[in-house]
Amino acid sequence: MPLQRRLTTRDAVVIGVGSMVGAGVFSAFGPAAAAAGGGLLVGLAVAAVVAFCNATSTAQLAAVHPTSGGAYAYGRARLGDRWGFLAGWSFVVGKTASCAAMALTFGAYAWPEHARALAVIAVLALAAVNCLGITRTASVTRVLVAVVLVVLVAALIVGATGSSTVSGAGFSASSGPAGVLQSAGILFFAFAGYARIATLGEEVRDPARTIPRAVIGALACAVVIYAAVAVMLLHVLGADALARSTAPVAAAMDAVGAHWAGPVVRVGASAAALGALLGLIAGVGRTTMAMAREGDMPRYLARVDDVRSVPRAAEITVAAVVVVVVLMFDVRNAIGFSSFGVLVYYAVANAAAFTQTGSDRRWPRALQILGLCGCVLLAVTLPAAAVVVGIAVLSAGSAGRWMLQRRRALQP
Template identity: 60%
Template sequence: MGSPQPAMLRRLGTFDAVVIGLGSMIGAGVFAAFTPAATAAGSGLLIGLVIAAIVAFCNATSSAQLAAQYPASGGTYVYGRERLGAWPGFLAGWGFVIGKTASSAAMALTFAAYAAPAGWERPTAVAAVVLLAAVNYRGITRTAALTRIIVVAVLAALAVVVAAAWVPGAADPERIVPEGPGGLLGHGWYGILQSAGLLFFAFAGYARIATMGEEVRNPRRTIPRAIVLALGIAVAVYAVIAVTVLSVLGPEGVAASGTPLADAVVAGSWSWAGPLVRVGAALASLGALLALIAGLGRTTLAMAREADLPRWLAAVHPKFRVPHRAELVLAGVICTIVLFADLRNAIGFSSFGVLIYYLVANIAAWTQTRADRRYPWFLQLLGAAACVALVATLPLPAVVAGLVMFAAGALYRTVRMRLASG
């Protein structure tokens, strides 16, 4: 038998945990998610945003309730194994790792699209992954410190968007919901639900708080509080930005724009602020990428401990107390994807994996006993039903890619189990 691995250290308080959650939620999603949502639902994306927020609240309360009982690295992978069995836990963890690895590559490419000169996007994206992996390698407090800086900068950029739209009078509330067939329900409920599934991608960052259960002080109190606080702040920010960009560009303008926030600023008299918004978008991508790498490392660590991934990935650095092998391997995989693929439109694929992840979380929370229950049971049932409904309304290519991803994971685990038993 090998020597026991060093333990992770509980260094994060409520504020740091909230900031890490915000760094995930108020990340590149706020700059990228409104375009596909407007394409699907027009002004109805506002209803989709409300639905996505409700689903996210149900899922967040389930995650908070489970994290209080199981304050360990791995999030829903651990909860699924403990409450439902090895297979549900594996599927949750597999969906998270594969889906979020693709999201990490997408965030790196999104950063490079804003920050790099033409022709240098992929090398710049790789450099960003390497830099942030190095920050994570040095310990969770370094991750939290850099995330604080990024979140403040991104919120400042979003404040510029709102001020540029409303102060000079570029915004027109009548554009938010146009008259006639293109109104709030003009794209039908299917389009609205599809926009909710796409916007849910933006709210999924609170999972990062739960995956770091071994690094939070007083986790039974800190994790539930941090998850709910971070989600509440993110919902408020997204609502303000959604109303703002619709009031300037209208639903058709948002759907036609690859950079709706920057275009909303340029449309007003503050066109000089456009570069500031682009810098904010680049930093938001870095913040999301930083949190993704941290969450992926912890989930990979948990899966490796149970041999659902190679066991040597379960190593914890003796000095920095981070899952260093997992983070280095993931950084290498992300860099490889960045060099050979273009995943800036991976929102639907990521949403599929995350919705399955939270379906498992809601079912696991529903099985908890009265002593460990913090929220009404109907929230877990509503969350589970909503996850299934939103998966069914995602774009067909995303659903097909997601099903292939889970089939590959099931095949991998089946083969591994047979080899281990043989």
């Protein structure tokens, strides 16, 4: 049965902002600074430009194809089954890694000594929330986003008005073009949350109007927030200290002598990670459901709960896989791998949007070309381990699909 259209434009924007803000403010700036040094802000700008191109492609496609699955559905409709599968599989594996990264970020801030155990509990609890219905997801996300924004505004005020005790704080030189591009690829992890809006395309009201507005609105909010936090962190900590920190916002508060702000930041970071995780599980579950409908995943994952109108089987399966990843990997490895998968996903989305013509076209083709080239460039400049593992996992998925289809074709 189809999902029900219950989400308003405001609900969709909140889910998108919750996914993007939680995905990077408290976890991505450290590795990005390690790659780019003082060129972190340039990397952030590059990531934002590529994200904007991808957002326009996603919005343009979602307005015409208002169904669950995002670029998986768009790729199938515009480019063919194989490209659709590549997008869907990239999204599922990349965002599963994102789920693990956000769960571990929550655990690290909320209770560092028992981070993994707390991460597992968070995954199971939020999967249960998603199974109650999409309106519950939007309501919980709205509360979490409010908490995060209040904490970030407070941190920005304290950081801007305080005096740093860190030697070498301030803006330093860039590490070079390669480092800037690598930082852009890492920071793209933070901006990919608007995909959640597209994957919920079957559940928003008036999708042709709502999705384009929500995607662009959520991205604009996230860019402003990230730019403000990045400037504050570089001003207070400097690139070197930022690169070494696993909790940069909390470290910035300590650097200006606002030790009272540590617990407040931990609350904000925990809420941000939970908000991102909530939206991620919902998005991955619905893409999994869409792939199962087309036979690219086991058919039982396409089941929709009659009462709650949610893909419960897919949500539970995704949660189980995320728990396994949480127990096996750490945050920084997960971010690199997630960025690779999501960049491949958006490369397919840009190619699909490029094929649209007539009244379906809302944005110039130049944006799709820039987005596609940007995705490829950022993907290949990510840390080598992330690229190698990403290619291996995507190849394994494609091989598995080929064998599954061959077996089905041979059956009488």
